[in-house]
Amino acid sequence: MTQEEINIDHLRELDKKYFLHPTTSIKQHQANGPSVIFTEGKGIYLKDVKGDTYIDGLSSLWNVNIGHGREEIVDVISEQMKKLAYSSTFQNFSHEPVIQLSEKIASLTPGDLNVSFYTSGGSESNETAFKLVRHYWKLKGKEKRTKIIALERGYHGITMGATSATGITPFQNMATANAPDFFHAKPFQLNCELGDKVDANYPRSIRGIIEKEGSETVAAVILEPVQGAGGINIPPDGYLQAVRKLCDEYGILMIADEVICGFGRTGKMFGVDNWNVVPDVMSVAKGITSAYIQLGAVIITERLRDELAEISTDVLFHGFTYSGHPSACAAALKNIEIIETENLVANAKNMEDELLKGFQYLEEKHSIVTKTRAKGLMGAFELFVDRDSGTPFDPSALAAPKVIQECFKRKLIARPVVFEGSNIITIAPPLIANKQEIEKIIVILSDSITAFEKQI
Incomplete structure (x- = not known):
């Protein structure tokens, strides 16, 4: 065994002994150690301790929008740390970067979503959104407005409230108790949200839940413009507009979870821009810094801020140590500058076409591939035993996980979604990805599906 191999084995043992991995099988980790240990990133690629290079087909966690290894970001962080690494924004304290970023965000967001509150990530952003809207209704003398309606298969994070809003059962089952007053509607029931009470799904729709619970008890509706972790689920045209109109009808606040969709992922700066919808509150994180450092935000309308200022009589007792770091x-600020100057939002939209062409090729070549879809640079397809009859794979077949394993062998990182018996393969490379790189991803996907087909 070479010294390099000894060093790698030592790292693996240290990892097993001292590191509890997030969203990972503890039993599998203790048996096998880490599946890979990365050391470098450049563009859409990651390199591990063995020197092997992988395509980061999921932008790590849907968040490295400008790609890896951008020294411009490193330089800016370094210069800021030399000048003022940290300063609290509590008690009306401020600093130049947070003021400049707030102004910049206001220039990008739709409507009058011009006021930013900062967090360290997406879960904190959604948790903050829930607290703010409930605080708002309490100050207005409508204390009963506490209920939050989310969507099944929606993902909103892993803090207590965010987990409770998440409509993916395994995340909720991990906790012994969930926060109260969270409800989950069946997604994308356009006719129901428009008022079709004859539809069998009406009781499970957002409108149906509002009518059952009483609009006077509902604080907000939260949804992702495109569901990410739930399987890249794209709403039908008119759906977001219908939800916006529904919220207006009942005086309910609308929260858009843009943690994944924001900052160019869907081929628009924000996901809601695809449907010209302006929510009352918007949660962001991930792409705001392309993960070069932790940051999230909750962006509210000026109207909401002005109302809070008018009716508040006390301090806003909410904030994080690193709010506005x-x-x-x-x-x-530098990340957004790169997104704009390199036209990465337009590139994401152009690469959507390439991704869909590639998915069409996969459908033509592989009879088990179906339900292909993409919005910007987030796409997915599903695996069925018989796509014509809609016959799914038995869960024991582990169809999606096995295809992902084959992708990993071929140095492509992608993600399976297997909740509720689904077998979805998701792809979301950095927004810098070009046509040749998309084609390379499709080739690896095809080879991996072929390898799986030989096993069944």
Whole structure:
């Protein structure tokens, strides 16, 4: 065994002994150690300790929008840390980067979503959104408005409230108790949200839940413009507009979870821009810094801020130590500059066409591939034993996980979604990906599906 191999084995043992991995099988980790240990990133690629290079087909966690290894971001963070690494924004304290970033975000967001509150990530952003809307209704003397309606298969994070809003059962089952007053509607019931009470799904629709619970008890509706972790689920045209109109009808606040969709992922700066919808509250994170440093935000309308200012009589007793972290804000400003100057939002839209062409090729070549879809640079397809009859694979076949394993062998990182018996393969490379790289991803996907087909 070479010294390099000894060092790698030592790292693996240290990992097993001292690191509890998030969203990972603890039993599998203790048996096998880490599946890979990365050391470098460049563009859409990652390199591990063995020197092997992988395509980061999921932008790590849907968040490295500008790609890996951008020294411009590193330089900006370094310069900011030399000048002012950290300063609290509590008690009306402020600093230049947070002011500049807030102004920049206001120039990008739709409507009058111009006021930003900062967090360290997506879960904190959604948790903050829930607290703010409930606080708002309490100050208005409508204390009963506490209920939050989310969608099944929606993902909103892993803090207590965010987990409770998440409509993916395994995340909720991990906890011994969930926060109260969270409800989950069946997604994308356009006719129901428009008022079709004859539809069998009406009781499970957002409108049906509002009518059952009483609109006077509902604080907000939260949804992702495109569901990410739930399987890249794209709403039908008119759906977001219908939800916006429904919220207006009942005086309910609309929260858009843009944690994955925001900052160019869907081929628009924000996911809601695809449907010209302006929510009352918007949660962001991930792409705001392309993960070069932790940052999230909750963006509210000026109207909402002005109302809070008018009716508040006390301090807003909510905030995080790192709210408006100056180094993170500086990184976000540079990240947004790169997104704009390199036209990465337009590139994501152009690459959507290439991704869909590739998925069409997979459908033509592989009879088990169906339900292909993409919005910008987030796409997915599903695996069925018989796509014509809609016969799914038996869960024991582990169809999607096995295809993902084959992808990993071929140095492509992608993600399976297997909740509720589904077998979905998701792809979301960095927004810098070009036509040749998309084609390379499709070739690997095809080879991996072929390898799986030989096993069944």
